[in-house]
Ligand SMILES: Nc1ncnc2c1ncn2[C@@H]1O[C@H](COP(=O)(O)OP(=O)(O)OP(=O)(O)O)[C@@H](O)[C@H]1O
């Protein structure tokens with residue numbers, strides 16, 4: 244089914260004190276769509292992404308995943324149970340990986356599925372093997388994160404998120420902390436997810452990657468979506484002056 | 497130096513050292529309990545608990561331990577708390593060191609990168625699950641050394657129960673000085689025994705710390 248709203252953000256606004264970080268943002272992402280969010284530093288990209296899974300709750304507005312409102316106002320206990328449930332469907336990958344250093348790669352991947360889905364040890368191990376094979380790191384299953392390269396760490400972090408079988412994946416500058424020569428291996432994994440029609444929202448500074456993988460690009464500045472459209476339009480023929488200025492700086496590198 | 501005297505009295509000092517060790521162990525256990533509860537209160541979602549935790553820490557750290565011991569032992573009977581000197585000393589010292597341990601434990605927990613909690617919560621793990629499986633195992637390693645410092649202070653602090661007549665190392669030294677007039681030998685002997693205890697505990701802490709660092 245196409246044209247089905249999957250992630251919906253309505254009138255999203257967020258302030259820290261007097262600072263308005265997001266101003267009336269609307270966004271719908273369809274099932275299987277891949278959306279890139281670009282924009283200058285401090286424009287609110289991370290804040291928007293982190294609002295989707297309630298890491299940084301909105302001040303006002305709504306976030307929906309299919310027919311479930313994620314940011315429902317509920318009494319504390321019910322709210323906690325609710326977010327714990329919906330977050331299982333939303334994978335997130337961070338700039339700094341955030342792997343659990345006290346656990347092996349296997350432990351990192353199986354911790355949440357075992358606790359939350361009650362997987363047996365054998366099933367969890369199988370799951371870890373599957374997910375690691377997908378990111379090409381089968382031989383690292385018993386390694387601790389401290390012994391992996393940055394690119395390998397990020398691939399494990401992706402495998403960890405995928406092990407929860409999420410409906411959508413959020414990436415917050417997944418390759419920004421990596422040495423240039425390690426970026427490609429992570430991009431490769433993300434491209435593979437794209438081919439499998441994973442719904443993805445990707446905050447990135449890599450315009451080439453956004454252009455080659457994404458269906459839609461959002462350009463944000465100062466808390467608003469200045470312009471959005473298919474990559475061909477945004478990158479080659481942007482309407483807005485602000486978009487052109489931003490791209491001039493970032494494409495000419 | 498009166499070696500003959502030392503040879504004569506040292507069995508009493510060994511016995512006193514054993515009391516100091518018992519006092520230290522019980523105080524450490526009580527302190528760790530108070531510290532864990534205090535840290536949980538300090539980091540609670542509820543303001544009442546945070547206030548209780550903060551008040552506990554600031555009262556204990558803002559008054560001399562000796563006064564705390566005196567209040568419990570001498571002042572206690574006035575409000576219906578009748579304790580023998582060993583129990584009063586243990587409780588007062590345990591509650592005292594617990595306030596310092598509260599801050600140690602809280603500090604270690606808060607020094608774990610926020611990204612760890614975010615990653616766990618993002619996977620759908622709850623607050624307590626995240627604490628237990630992700631934050632505490634990492635914080636525990638970071639706590640070993642600073643808790644070792646607290647325990648070192650606590651062992652030395654046990655000398656403060658001498659004034660309420662707990663027959664531990666310091667009290668024993670004072671008692672023998674009264675009858676022998678040899679303070680140099682007596683305090684040297686008790687000092688040496690404190691040093692041995694502290695050294696042994698230090699070794700245990702080092703060993704735990706090394707073990708925790710292996711991975
Ligand atoms: N916890 C916070 N408290 C106060 N202000 C914050 C907080 N988090 C973010 N901000 C502010 O919100 C604005 C948007 O931040 P955000 O991290 O979303 O930007 P970004 O587009 O992701 O930038 P970058 O490309 O540097 O990651 C910035 O001005 C930032 O200083």
Ligand SMILES: [Mg+2]
Pocket residue numbers: 288289290415
């Ligand atoms: Mg950001």
